[in-house]
Amino acid sequence: MSTELLQQAAANNHWGAIAPELLVGCLALLLLVLEIVLPKARHEIIPSVAIVGLLGIIGGFVMNYHSGFIDQTTFNGLLRHTGTGQFMRLFFLLAATGVSVLGVVALKRQVMPKVEFFTITLVVTGAMMLLSQSNHFVMLFVALETITVGFYVLVSYTRTNPLSLEAGLKYLIMGALSSGILLFGIALLYGVAGSQALTASTTDPMNFDALRIFLYANPDNVIAAIGIVLVLSGVAFKIGAVPFQIWIPDVYQGAPTPVTAFLAIASKAAGFAILLTLVTVFDGYQSLVVTVLSVMAMATIIFGNLAALTQHNVKRLIGLSGVSHAGYLMIGVIAAIHVPFAVGAICFYLFAYMLASLAVFGVMTHLAGDDDADQDLDHYTDLAKTHPFLGTVLGVGLGSLAGIPPLAGFMGKLLVFLAAFEAGLYPLLGVAVLGVIISIYYYFGWIKAAFFPQWRPPVMEGDDPIPEPTHQPVSTAAGIVLATAALASIILGFYQGPIGQWLGLG
Amino acid sequence: MDLLLVAIFSPLVLALAMVLGLPKALARSLAYVGFALPAVISIVLWCQYGAAAKESTYAFLTSYDTGLAKLGINLTLGLNGISMPLFVMAGIVGLAAGLFALQSKAERLNTYVVLLLIMQGGLMGVFASVDVFFFYFFHELALIPTFIMVGIWGGRDRNYAAMKMTIYLTIGAMLSLIGLIAIYYKSGAQTFDMIALREAVLTEGLSTVAQQYIFGLLMFGFGILVSLWPLHTWAPLGYGAAPSSVAMLHAGVLKKFGLYGLIQIALPLLPQGASHWVLILASLGVVGNVLIIGIVAIAQRDLKQLIGYSSVMHMGYAFLGVACISVMGSGGVVFMMVAHGFSAALLFLLATSIHHRTETFDLDEMGGLVKHAPVLAAFFVAATLASIGLPGFANFWGELTIFVAAWTQFKWLTVIAIGGVVISAIYGLRATAKVFFGPQTEAFDKVLAEKPATDLTWSERLPALILLVSLLALGFWPKMMSEPINDSITEIYTAAEAIVPQDVARN
Numbered sequence A: 001m002s003t004e005l006l007q008q009a010a011a012n013n014h015w016g017a018i019a020p021e022l023l024v025g026c027l028a029l030l031l032l033v034l035e036i037v038l039p040k041a042r043h044e045i046i047p048s049v050a051i052v053g054l055l056g057i058i059g060g061f062v063m064n065y066h067s068g069f070i071d072q073t074t075f076n077g078l079l080r081h082t083g084t085g086q087f088m089r090l091f092f093l094l095a096a097t098g099v100s101v102l103g104v105v106a107l108k109r110q111v112m113p114k115v116e117f118f119t120i121t122l123v124v125t126g127a128m129m130l131l132s133q134s135n136h137f138v139m140l141f142v143a144l145e146t147i148t149v150g151f152y153v154l155v156s157y158t159r160t161n162p163l164s165l166e167a168g169l170k171y172l173i174m175g176a177l178s179s180g181i182l183l184f185g186i187a188l189l190y191g192v193a194g195s196q197a198l199t200a201s202t203t204d205p206m207n208f209d210a211l212r213i214f215l216y217a218n219p220d221n222v223i224a225a226i227g228i229v230l231v232l233s234g235v236a237f238k239i240g241a242v243p244f245q246i247w248i249p250d251v252y253q254g255a256p257t258p259v260t261a262f263l264a265i266a267s268k269a270a271g272f273a274i275l276l277t278l279v280t281v282f283d284g285y286q287s288l289v290v291t292v293l294s295v296m297a298m299a300t301i302i303f304g305n306l307a308a309l310t311q312h313n314v315k316r317l318i319g320l321s322g323v324s325h326a327g328y329l330m331i332g333v334i335a336a337i338h339v340p341f342a343v344g345a346i347c348f349y350l351f352a353y354m355l356a357s358l359a360v361f362g363v364m365t366h367l368a369g370d371d372d373a374d375q376d377l378d379h380y381t382d383l384a385k386t387h388p389f390l391g392t393v394l395g396v397g398l399g400s401l402a403g404i405p406p407l408a409g410f411m412g413k414l415l416v417f418l419a420a421f422e423a424g425l426y427p428l429l430g431v432a433v434l435g436v437i438i439s440i441y442y443y444f445g446w447i448k449a450a451f452f453p454q455w456r457p458p459v460m461e462g463d464d465p466i467p468e469p470t471h472q473p474v475s476t477a478a479g480i481v482l483a484t485a486a487l488a489s490i491i492l493g494f495y496q497g498p499i500g501q502w503l504g505l506g
Numbered sequence B: 001m002d003l004l005l006v007a008i009f010s011p012l013v014l015a016l017a018m019v020l021g022l023p024k025a026l027a028r029s030l031a032y033v034g035f036a037l038p039a040v041i042s043i044v045l046w047c048q049y050g051a052a053a054k055e056s057t058y059a060f061l062t063s064y065d066t067g068l069a070k071l072g073i074n075l076t077l078g079l080n081g082i083s084m085p086l087f088v089m090a091g092i093v094g095l096a097a098g099l100f101a102l103q104s105k106a107e108r109l110n111t112y113v114v115l116l117l118i119m120q121g122g123l124m125g126v127f128a129s130v131d132v133f134f135f136y137f138f139h140e141l142a143l144i145p146t147f148i149m150v151g152i153w154g155g156r157d158r159n160y161a162a163m164k165m166t167i168y169l170t171i172g173a174m175l176s177l178i179g180l181i182a183i184y185y186k187s188g189a190q191t192f193d194m195i196a197l198r199e200a201v202l203t204e205g206l207s208t209v210a211q212q213y214i215f216g217l218l219m220f221g222f223g224i225l226v227s228l229w230p231l232h233t234w235a236p237l238g239y240g241a242a243p244s245s246v247a248m249l250h251a252g253v254l255k256k257f258g259l260y261g262l263i264q265i266a267l268p269l270l271p272q273g274a275s276h277w278v279l280i281l282a283s284l285g286v287v288g289n290v291l292i293i294g295i296v297a298i299a300q301r302d303l304k305q306l307i308g309y310s311s312v313m314h315m316g317y318a319f320l321g322v323a324c325i326s327v328m329g330s331g332g333v334v335f336m337m338v339a340h341g342f343s344a345a346l347l348f349l350l351a352t353s354i355h356h357r358t359e360t361f362d363l364d365e366m367g368g369l370v371k372h373a374p375v376l377a378a379f380f381v382a383a384t385l386a387s388i389g390l391p392g393f394a395n396f397w398g399e400l401t402i403f404v405a406a407w408t409q410f411k412w413l414t415v416i417a418i419g420g421v422v423i424s425a426i427y428g429l430r431a432t433a434k435v436f437f438g439p440q441t442e443a444f445d446k447v448l449a450e451k452p453a454t455d456l457t458w459s460e461r462l463p464a465l466i467l468l469v470s471l472l473a474l475g476f477w478p479k480m481m482s483e484p485i486n487d488s489i490t491e492i493y494t495a496a497e498a499i500v501p502q503d504v505a506r507n
Helices: A003-011 A015-037 A040-063 A083-109 A116-131 A136-156 A162-194 A208-217 A222-239 A249-253 A255-309 A314-336 A343-367 A388-403 A408-422 A426-451 A476-494 A497-502 B002-020 B026-054 B083-103 B111-128 B132-153 B158-186 B195-203 B208-226 B234-241 B244-254 B256-269 B271-298 B303-323 B326-358 B372-387 B396-405 B411-436 B442-450 B458-476 B479-499 B502-506
Strands: A072-074 A079-081 B061-069 B074-079
Touching: A015 A040, A015 A072, A015 A079, A015 A083, A015 A116, A015 A255, A015 A343, A015 A408, A040 A083, A040 A116, A079 A083, A079 A116, A083 A116, A083 A255, A083 A476, A083 B256, A116 A136, A116 A255, A116 B002, A136 A162, A136 A222, A136 A255, A162 A208, A162 A222, A162 A249, A208 A255, A222 A255, A222 A314, A249 A255, A249 A314, A255 A314, A255 A343, A255 A426, A255 B479, A314 A343, A314 A408, A314 A426, A343 A388, A343 A408, A343 A476, A388 A408, A388 A476, A388 B195, A408 A426, A408 A476, A408 B132, A408 B158, A426 B132, A426 B158, A497 B061, A497 B111, A497 B234, B002 B026, B002 B061, B002 B111, B026 B061, B026 B083, B026 B111, B026 B442, B074 B132, B083 B244, B083 B256, B083 B326, B083 B458, B083 B479, B111 B132, B111 B195, B111 B244, B111 B256, B132 B158, B132 B244, B132 B256, B158 B208, B158 B256, B195 B256, B195 B479, B208 B271, B208 B303, B234 B244, B234 B303, B244 B256, B244 B303, B244 B326, B256 B271, B256 B303, B256 B326, B256 B479, B271 B303, B303 B326, B303 B396, B326 B372, B326 B396, B326 B442, B326 B458, B326 B479, B372 B396, B396 B411, B396 B458, B458 B479
Parallel strands: none
Antiparallel strands: A072 A079, B061 B074
8 A cells, every 4th residue: 555545544534533542542641651750659649640530531521422423434444433332432431430449449458560550441441442333353353452461461460469360371361262263253254255256255354344245145154154153252252151251250259359340340341342243243144143142141141140159259259140141131132133222221231230340349349358369258247237338339239230129230131131022032031030030049148148147156265366357448439439339220220311311212 | 299209209218318327316207207108198199089080090190201211111100999909008007017117126227217118118119100110110129128127137047038038039020020021012012001001902912822821920920929829938937037017018018019910910911811820820829828828827836927827828818819800809809908918917016016025926835915915915816806807807808709709600619718717717816815815834924024024015006006997997998998999990800801812803
């Protein structure tokens, strides 16, 4: 390509379309600059700069929510701006803010570099925002790798803790494997769609629009089918769907709690954002996609719930319960093929899941001892009595995750179930209902540990007295995040108003 | 101002304010208002109901958009002849339970009251909702505090009981939710509004097969919630462990959700599906609930478990009434639900009062309490007689109507059900005799030595009196409830009879 052509292409780029991502990137760089410029004693303001910066970006983004770029492609077809994409961008920004606040709380206890956490979080957030709008496999892969590489570092952040290192290694190996699978799938699709021997072959086979047309014209191509399955498998790793869930318990346990929260909330949502896009791209192979996703969804719900039943470590418990949530969401994705409002339902579900997870992870962050990986159900004994605020927030968060009315999580589940019923997915619905019932057992077990009076062995003479669990005092910022997450979970259960309208439900 | 909305949300808002840190003393006195306001509003609306119901099927109809209007979900509130009596009953029993809780010496009383207020708000919402979605929603809202309260303030076996209740009732709720979603789509109405659903069914009708599946789902879903034999095992255990106010509200009011759902939603919308299932429903209700559970109740030694079993047993009559699919049968059930709400709540309240004096629920360790607490004895005898179904109490009219309605359809089952009255007389009178009369046991002597028994205090007497007066008023003047019930059910069921199923219409 000549320089002129490149310049011409660059001139057509609408940089304004990705202003939020650019600002997030600049903020990340600013943090690095501040670290060099500021004297070491002043470094503690850097996290505040990150959080305030994020809030500023969120404010600007909300004001320009209905920007002029919706339903347009920019950057020569690399990005497509959609209503869902807009919502997901806001979602990632909010998640990053919450995780950053939790990060401040968690890092206080560790002798660790305190700035890089926020820089990497911001970079990953920017990549997620781009990912949810990608319209091209190159964009998708670059964004996805940025996220994954960022998480390699974040997961093993507490490098003095062997469990954290183990988690990092596992995530690295499994992440590399899944990237390989995804890339192989992309290569196969690229190969067939670009092959001139086939009808509707295209010169830009990585572009989703072109690929979609090609797949429609060639509905029985075996290589394309293999490519689709491989791409779906690569994505399934991100959302933790069976059989690619194997990394979840160990990584969730080993990673620092805020990172676990980030993985559970944002990484999963990013996976669903691309899955929703890909399902429309693979429209020509609908029956294949539906079969693969249905089998995965069923296995995911059953495995996630059954595996979570026996967990005592809360990080593993919430990780495995998150697996089952991925299963419910996959039902929504399958329904979205036929039922338009299912997309809104998935977004609402994700939003409710984010609020509930922030509440639960927030409480976990405050309760974690020096060993972040060792968080047991027993540590929650009498939480409601000793710390009513954290107890209430935990109760609301868990209730919302379990899908108990009147909390937002119930509305999310109901909307997904409604969509599934309209799409006629009765067997999946049956499995989902079974899953919800099983999940009550372990969520309730957790609530039981925190709320119900427990029997304690009497302290005998000569025994060491049982050490009282030490709770971190709740800082103002963390208190605001926790209270907001809990209150929003309650209010969204009663009144979906503006969010329902954004998602086209009201 | 929409009084229905106030009745539902005043307890909820108060509960939220208490969580956010209302000063304790102020909260305590405001809590009286939180319990009294729904009761007062429910009685005011009852008085206005006659005039308001002349214009449309639902009186006091209002609708609010909560953000899901496109899916046909709106907060629509209103009362008809089926829901109004239950709404009034929920208000009055709620007031009694609230008063009883506020005077109790429960640990962490504020949290207890908050949860009870949430429950009360949910209960008012269940019966005021015309939108099926919110009907379900408010039920769950009231149900969740039940589990937590059983777990924290419960008696013996509370952890096990709370867990068992949670799992059973969640299964029941999920089954009925799926059934309700099925109605939403299969009726073609794509709305949860009860009025629109009825109209859609009248014009289109569901296919007989779909009706059979959906009614089956609802019957077992709601059935678990009402403790249909053999899915009842959570009930005696749960009520045995539950703190008194919770048992009053759950056994008295919340449990009626399932029966109310069957009468208000399932029967009018799925008449053909219902006729496929009624024999099973009536048999399970009469043979299972009335006969088997009745005999089990006779064998109980624990007073609270006994009342729990008796409450399960009386649901059998209700199932028999529902199975008639007739105006008279359903009307009898509605009346019985109201009466049973008062009498079950009264019994649980008095059982706790007895426990305060005897320090035990074990019938074999009690005796001779009448000498120390004659007023308590009088109340308990009255409540037992009401529960048995003696004329003069509201329960009598409900059970009588059900028996008359069922006689034409299920002769043998009706005979067994009438025999059930004898069974309930046996265990009811036996319990009364053991607790209050007969010689004082040694165990009771010991308790008395430490803590001399007093008679019913006024803070206990007031809530008990509210319930007993309601029972007697309805017993002597049933017309004030039965007329609106009759009008509404006749209207709805006559319309339902005209429904021709889709597949039949096509042939």
